[in-house]
Amino acid sequence: MNSIFKTSLSILFAASALAFAAAPAGAQQHQLARDTVLVTPQGDILDYVPDDGSVRWMRDGRGRTVLVDSWGDIVATAMPADRYFARGDDYRPRRDRYRQVRGYPETNPDYFPPAPGSDYGDDVTTGSVPEMREALPGDIERQSLPDAEFGGSQPLPGVSGGSEEMASLPQDGATDPNAEFVPGPKFAPAVAIGKMSSNEITALQVFLDREGFSPGVIDGRKGSNVAKAIEAWQNATGETLDPNNAEDILERLRLSGGMAFTTYEISAADAAGPYVAEIPADYAQKAALPHMSFTSTTEMLAEKFHMDEAYLKEINPGVDFTIPGTIVKVVDIGEKKTGKVAKILADKGRRQVLAYDAEGTLIAAYPASIGSADTPSPSGIVTVERVALNPGYTYNPKINFKQGANDKILTLQPGPNGPVGTVWIALSKPTYGIHGTPDPSKIGKTQSHGCIRLTNWDATELAKMTSPGVTVEFVD
Structure with a gap:
């Protein structure tokens, strides 16, 4: 892992240096902090930065450094390398997986059922759609x-x-x-x-x-x-x-895959989006958006787990949903x-x-x-x-x-x-x-x-x- 980490960083910094060295006078300059990686919306490390002026550095609404393309889509988000790689910890959960989590009393083998699979398969995408601006069949x-x-x-x-x-x-x-x-x-x-x-x-x-x-x-x-x-x-x-027989409902849940609640770790891709600031009511303003995506991590997670957004926040008091690695309580929708x-x-x-x-x-x-x-x-x-x-x-x-x-x-x-x-x-x-x-x-x-x-x-x-x-x- 360390060799992969160092190789990725080397490629990244080399590509970044080439990109900004080739930038014309007056172009926006940016220097990544040491031990920082760029994470794509898919959760991968960005190992190439185009030098054709098609991307630029910006700050998003939460103060994060992001790389944005000419359509306003986030290409990558800057993130501390030790957070991304969970350095010094063998606990490396993967995206879109339920998992045992430290600090919860329910962490026993029977509590975490197999992953139900994404709501949206390979043929359906929602919030993060790379080719959103291109014409799609079935419009x-x-x-x-x-x-x-x-x-x-x-x-x-x-x-x-x-x-x-x-x-x-x-x-x-x-x-x-x-x-x-x-x-x-x-x-x-x-x-x-x-x-x-x-x-x-x-x-x-x-x-x-x-x-x-x-x-x-x-x-x-x-x-x-x-x-x-x-x-x-x-x-x-x-x-x-x-419906008033709670014991019967719990037994039926056990037979259908496990208890109602489970936990989920917010990934780098979850936090990165891309999201839109808001969905305007006017259709001309809607048409100007690069995609009709989610407006926040909580809205995305609520839909992912079939939940009301306010209820998701209610059962996770004080939680910052924008930080990768955050453990949140969600419902287990099963298969x-x-x-x-x-x-x-x-x-x-x-x-x-x-x-x-x-x-x-x-x-x-x-x-x-x-x-x-x-x-x-x-x-x-x-x-x-x-x-x-x-x-x-x-x-x-x-x-x-x-x-x-x-x-x-x-x-x-x-x-x-x-x-x-x-x-x-x-x-x-x-x-x-x-x-x-x-x-x-x-x-x-x-x-x-x-x-x-x-x-x-x-x-x-x-x-x-x-x-x-x-x-x-x-x-x-």
Whole structure:
């Protein structure tokens, strides 16, 4: 390790010296401190600094020295070498791994289950996307969100450059008078949740999340999303779940992978980002961003572990999430749900999406925001046309409605804070789809603009079990 460390530093300093020696007069100069390395957003040591003027040294909002490219993306962050290499300590955890941690009473062999794998596989990226500014396959053209209260979007027809002959939502907000009323499935009501501690409710939410019956954001609070998840789970399994029986819930957690809480070490890449300072409301300002990434480490971690951001901070009082090597308490979401979906029910009355396999077995359920009185979702049966992971977004003021003073077509880069989040599942009904959201805490509690809106992690899970041709039925 020492030889690798010295070699990396030698290459780095040599490349840095060449780069700045070649810089023209007046160019910004910078000298790295001794025993300092440059860490890329992927957690690797940067061993080459371009000498073509395409990068520059800056200070970020937390006072760290960063190397930034011409697009404003962070190429690398300066970091003490002993922190990066954990010099003098054999304890060298790897990124995206659960691990035993010193200082916690739960550090026993049974407490730490195997790593569940990243929420977003190799084919889906969110916050750190190197080629974010390049056109991606599957980009979709959509209209803007006129009312920030809803936090969603109403997609426009087809792929970028598609035909404008496709219909948009009715302007008067009225439902189709000829649409047939299709009642949704009836589930046995869940046992009412009594007086429970926040940790007990979290354990219940984690169990349901692992089972594929999502409670939405995990926040340690009871609510309608939890009750709906219990009802769907009971329908799928034929069992009765008493949410007030804490011992039963803990036993079920043990059998499904371990206790509800675990710990996670913030890596150099986690701390480096790249992040954006804020997500503006104006679409012209959104279009100027290099990517619609997360705004902070806490927002990224909350989504990674399906948690409410405020709850993540609450259970980690006084913790600085920006420092690599920091140990934080998170929930253990376990293995992601797998299977093959043959039919999707979008239950407007329950505000829930139900996924069935070819045998008609309910295999997953997700809280959803589906339509509104002003912009209703359709009724009847449609099909999945295509699935786009990490899609771009095109705002077109000529279709349906106009945001503020924006009167030109605008292209927004992909990212979890984009209007449709990290997923777009296009439906055969023009302008409608199933998609993610930048506001996961609002799912199931507010309305959408006609589409089906899920949390980013639920939309990603559903997308990976869905393929073109799957039927989607809207029921009331």
